[in-house]
Amino acid sequence: MLNAKIPAGPLETKWSKYKSTVQLVNPANKRKLEIIVVGTGLAGASAAASLGELGYKVKVFCFQDSARRAHSIAAQGGINAAKNYQNDGDSVYRLFYDTVKGGDYRAREGNVYRLSEVSGSIIDQCVAQGVPFAREYGGLLSNRSFGGTQVQRTFYAAGQTGQQLLLGAYSALERQVALGNVKQYTRHEMLDVVKIDGKAQGIIARNLVSGKIERHFGHAVLICSGGYGNVFFLSTNAMGSNVTAAWKAHKAGAFFGNPCFTQIHPTCIPVSGDHQSKLTLMSESLRNDGRIWVPKKKNDERKAVDIPEEERDYYLERRYPAFGNLVPRDVASRAAKERCDAGYGVGTSKMAVYLDYADAIIRYGKIEAGKRGEENVAEEEIIKMGKAVVAEKYGNLFDMYAKITGENPYEMPMRIYPAVHYTMGGLWVDYELMTTVEGLYALGEANFSDHGANRLGASALMQGLADGYFVIPYTIGNYLAKEIHTKPIPTDHPAFVEAENKVKETLNKLMSIQGKHSVDHFHKALGKIMWDKCGMARNAKGLEEAIKEIQALREEFWKDVRIPGIQEEMNLELEKAGRVADFLELGELMCRDALQRNESCGGHFREEYQDAEGEAQRDDENYAFVAAWEYKGQSNYELHKETLNFEIVKPTQRSYK
């Protein structure tokens, strides 16, 4: 039976009580305990650095050429924290409430409350490290608002918040490397977990430069390898982002939680052609000031600027007057899809809507004019000043848009469309972040997380750093305190040999196929199935078809993939092939999960379950649970349910009207 191990007692005291009663490991013993961390994003880097500081012996792995490149670096908008610096009524409770509600009541109250509680310390820690957050003229930190909330609690560093936070964690990590507490393995990919007597005791990794297979022992293994959005081929994830480490953990016995919960981000640059390799996000912060619209007339061929105000449909403001353009991501994405499917889309593909800054430019221009105390300022001058303000706030995003599309977003509205961005699902973990395998942990986006069925903007950075800086340093002690008598296991132990042989067998098999099609060919085919049938809207018939199609595609892949080169050297196609092989299994599980969940909630929208106005219909009576899947062999999964109890926030229909 699944036991989430949520401490008893009132919500407000669960974490503090846990911290003060949890088992500790004394410093002399910490030096003898080895921990493996897979991934160097916000969760991995912060965990590895913090555990190194505590005195554990840490080994950290990443597939990139440097720990600083993990995909957390691309997060743009910001990080939430319940500091209430703006005096606008924010509190730990309110952040907790917004997150549970935003997640459409599919997250654990205990976890989310802890996340809100530690959020403030994250900002303190980052500032102490020298993270240059945006500041006001008085020298204090600046905030902005994000989707799904009505307070300003988002801290940011222009449109590069993820970069600055990651570089902060990375520098803390490098400091530990310099001190000898952490050993760093770049261009290494974890290919299996080694289990001895049911406990995770190490990993098998491939050195991506030499192609050599390596064995590494650890008293505990932390999977911090991010999300699996690239199962869709096109997503905002980095090209290398993958599910492999998490999937190998799953196959080694870790249950996979809510795999179908995928976040489709509403504001991305639309697909421009078949050559498209990835999609680029335009930060949600743009919805703070931008207005989203489509023409009121179907197939309107006029240029955006030629369409008069009264012929524009600001559909988010129309449908959701209370939150307007700041509705949560799932709601905004579905609304865009609805307009485009109904024939109101814009651009050559007609699969796009406008994100318009004209009003914001004038509004800011007038404020600037007001600051100067000038009246009767010419409109041109106002626009010029307004553009300068917008450039300061969002300049790097506007530049990026211009480079990719060749259009100037200061002059004409941007075209945007939803794209896969984040996965709320992931390895099931208990309150201590341990998976169903003893000694195997999952942090950050790699776990099934605190975001329920939909993540609010600026909450991923918060969760990654909360897990790494403030949760795992405490919870891991509770396990390792019992492991102090376990001597490091030599890697010639039969379990290591067996795991290595299994990895080699898979690699040999992949290399030996020498079929007709490239890895990308299969990846694109899988992505199309997933996007069409397990994307923004799903239905039972489509999901059943998708499962069969994925099974057939997987069979074809193992018969017909072509990988040039050899195994014992850098081989990028072989790396991709291993990752796509895992996506081909995960995709099926995502469809199965979506099929069993006969309700619509958050990012999971089943067409059969909507009301007359097209809003999602949740079924709390039958589906207020975490779906945790156990791997039992190819295409064979057993569903375990963790019932969610809401003691504080009573689930209601989520309304942003």
Added chain:
Amino acid sequence: MKLTLKVWRQKNKQDKGQFETYQVSDVSKDMSFLEMFDVLNERLINEGKEPIAFDHDCREGICGMCSMYINGRAHGPWDQTTTCQLHMRAYNDGDTIVVEPWRASAFPVIKDLTVDRNAFDRIIQAGGYISVNTGNAVDANAIPIEKHDADLAFAAAACIGCGACVAACKNSSAMLFTSAKVSQLALLPQGHPERATRAADMVMQMDKEGFGSCTNTGACEAECPKGISISNIARMNRELFSAGFTK
């Protein structure tokens, strides 16, 4: 568009390496430079040849992994743009494009266009941090920082560690990279306790890695995809100079 590509191919670190010429057709103006490489690689795979190895990851210009030296310029012709953000709009039908890896002895080639930049990690390890452990930091707003300084620190911190500055420099100097980190931390009060040792240690590591000296040509600033200013180098020299007095 039809293009001619001359691409550096090198099997491994030991291999001598040489240019190979490829013709690519059906290149659309909307493609990114790396998507053009994807198309070429797909073709090479279908022909049973080895695809060209190159580093890339986020393709949003922020991770710093992509690193191509294009027609004699780090990251190609567009100012303040990484290779992954360069689009084929920059080229015309019939153009010939020469693509090389970063060239610097501190960045040995691993394969084709892929180089080893771990030297940068080691420079950071030498002092590119503030020595503060996790937990119990003071309230973030207890340290007010003048907006001007905060903005300058941010501008320096925007460095993505791609190494274009080294590739662009005739001396393969890593001064811009190193000074960006030194500056960021020197501008912030949190960084002051360690400022003297930090600058000295990082510069020493930089020299140890085999990066060259700075002769103020400014090529690094001109080619930096994030517009990191060489005034950071001046600031680092000042830090270094004052470190000499305090030590």
